[in-house]
Amino acid sequence: MPQDNAILLSTACFPPVQYFSKLVQFEKIYLEQFENFTKQTYRNRYEILGANGTIPLVVPVVKGRGRKIKIRDLKISYDTEWQRNHWRTIFSAYNSSPFFEFYKDDIQPFFEKSWKFLFDFNLEILEILCELLELEPNLVLTEDFEQVPESTLNFREAISPKKHRIESDPQFTQQPYTQVFHEKLRFVPNLSILDLLFNEGPNSLNVIEKSVQSN
Template sequence: MQDNKAILLSTAYFAPVQYYSMCLKYPAVYIEQFENFTKQTYRNRCVILGANGPIPLVIPVIKGRGPKTLIKDLKISYDVDWQRNHWRTIFSAYNSSPFFEFFKDDIFPFFEKKEKYLLELNMKLHETLYELLDIENETVLTSDFESVPETALNYREIISPKNKRPDVRFQPQKYTQVFSEKFDFFPNLSILDLIFNEGPNSFTVLEESWV
């Protein structure tokens, strides 16, 4: 069952499960492109699960000349080969997962092509993940900035690795993770953790995680 109102989210790099649970439940999703970039958020990072626990993967970005940079203008830095590092880390973490072979060819190209802008990369990832997850809701970029949106629920700062604000509607459903013999369940990791472990069942996990 969908909610009737649209939702406003920040852009995100391989966003966490909560992000896509919400995308599934709302009829329209707006992605903010006119906000200022905020450090230490999912805008340029994700968290996956490795053999020693959660691992953050961070995309380095190029700071603008001024003190603030709009997210739509934020460029990716390739001074360090982060693409190679990220893919090697993902491969090491999920190579033994049930659906890694099934999905890797959809994901790997993003670690070869060098997109100029962070938003451009994230939106292309978002489109691919929608296809893999079979989510059909409309996603559009905002046309201007509203500090208090009138037509959408504002979740731009709610889903954050720093400020983990509890949301009673998000009840993450457990699924078997690669290192479940070593750790208790880690909720709300990157969507990569879900699709590599659950494959076609990912849609059901997302659906049941938002009440």
């Protein structure tokens, strides 16, 4: 159900379902690479569901001397074993899910190889996820900050893990699906796409499309 317009998104690590709803909804997707890095956003974090509720996973970054670092220049830190810890957490949460075995070989390499820059890491994740979803968005990297057509919807800050930062999005209503711990926990919407993939597999794109609301 593409529209004749475009949207500007920030980079995101294993983005939430709402992020992918925009890839379905808009004909052109601009990915911002010249903005300054913002903490506590999906740019370097994602949320999965464990036995006791939502688990935030953060990709550590190298902190520069200056406060402002362009997102495309931001380096990933390997001072801690975050990759090992993330994969252990993901395995613990989803190894019993219906499609974990089906997708794990595509996802696990992101926790074994090293990437220098966060933006490159996220971009490769996005490309693989789109392949798994059989989704072919028209992705365009920005050439300079704010250098995008005026008709483009700016959604760089709208999709956020912080409730007070979330902007109204009447065109997205999460379509429920069965999660691993559904008998213990109520449905938790808009988690990382990993949650949807591991639980719904090939039906994931259908869930995303049903989450898009028409005007």
